[in-house]
Amino acid sequence: MMSGFSRLGALGLLTAGALFSATACGDGSGVSEVGATSDGKPEVVAAFYPLQWLTEQVGGSDVQVTGLTAPGVEPHDLELGIQQVTDLQKAALTVYVKGVQPAVDDAVDQEKSFDAGTAVTTIPAGGHEGEGEEEHGHDEVGYDPHIWLDPSRMATVAGKLGERLAAADAAHAQAYRDRAATTAATLTALDQEFSKGLATCRSRTLVTAHEAFGYLADRYKLKQVGITLDPETEPSPxxxxxxxxxxxxxxVTTIFTEALVSPKVAEVLANQVGARTAVLDPLESKPSGDYVSAMRDNLKTLRAALGCTA
Known part of the structure; x- marks a missing residue:
């Protein structure tokens, strides 16, 4: 839950920031003084790791990207401090997914934000009654917000983000579009790796610590069974x-756990059904490598757990 300071303090700072933004003069480049660094680069805030990676790929050296969620922090529980709210107000653009982080949903300036969830076809939140859906905003948005776990949808987001950055910074518009196309091609190739690697498997059921993998399951014809809907809720008996x-x-021979969530419940379940556990990364925080390498690690884990042979 967000603290009283985070919600009330954020609102006060947002009001002050809005007044400041309204008096800032444009420089003709499509980026206000408030949203640019001293050398004129647009300042872009990315709400959490997969969006930060994508923004860095598409923005390249033409933008200054700041990640709002520090490595090792569970993004669902992010609370905003003064500096983070200031970063949001100064930014030329904030890249986020509505429904992942209620604090960010409350604080973003809609005119200077890009909700990546609006760029793709979403699927309903898969949850089960009473398991934390309202707590983390999934009920409010009415869909599963974990779009980044499908590389094909991320490819679509890359193209839309390129257009949004091009509109904000016309001087580098073609560079944004070119990098977006290159990034989309990389993600499309990753999608093909997943399609081939998960085509022929003994099992197609994923039992996961929380229901973060709905888009991956939807894309590659798997079945997700989540112990909980969100990572902070204890499952009922x-x-x-x-x-x-x-x-x-x-x-099922493997129960999937996560790096940022206690594995105890999953381990108890695994003992009950005679299965083992393995880490499947929902990529909500920065992995040891980057997005593509972490997704490839996930593919290896899935192939071993599901008995894939292709």
Whole structure:
């Protein structure tokens, strides 16, 4: 939950920031003085890691990218301090996904933000009754916000982000479009790796710590069964019993855990059904490598767990 300071303080700072922005003069480049560094580069804030990676790829050396969520921080629980709210107000553009971080949803300036979720076809939140949906905003937006776990959707977002940056900084418009096309091609190739690697598997059921992998499952014809909807909610005994029943019926051999979430519940479930555990990274925080290498690590983990042979 966001603290009283985060919500009320953010609103006060946003009001002051709006007044400052209204008096700032443009320099003819499409970026206001408030949203540019001293050398004229647009300042872009990315809400959490996958969006930061994408923005850095598309923006290149023409922008200054700031990540709002520090490595190792669970982004769903982000609370905004004074400096973070200031960064949001100064930015020429904020890149986020509505429904992931309520604090960011409340604080962004809609006229200077890009909601990546609006760039793609979304799927409904898969949750189960009473398991934290309202707490993290999924119920409010009405869809699963974890779009970055499908490389093909990320490719689409890359193109839309390139257009948004081109509109904000006309002097470098073609460079943004070119980098967006290159990034989209990289993501399309990654998508093809996943399609081939997950084409022929003994099992197609993912039992995950929380329901972050709906888009991956949707894209590659897998079935996601989440222990909880969000990473901070304890599952009810009834939910654990339901997931255990599915795991036994479908011969699940691996229960997937996450680096930023305690594995204890997943380990208990794995012991109950005679399975092992393995880490499947939802990429909500910066991995040891980058987005592409982390997704490839996920593919290796999935192939081993699901018994894929192609």
């Amino acid at each position: 009834a939910r654990l019993s339901e997931v255990a029943k599915v795991a036994r019926a479908e011969g």
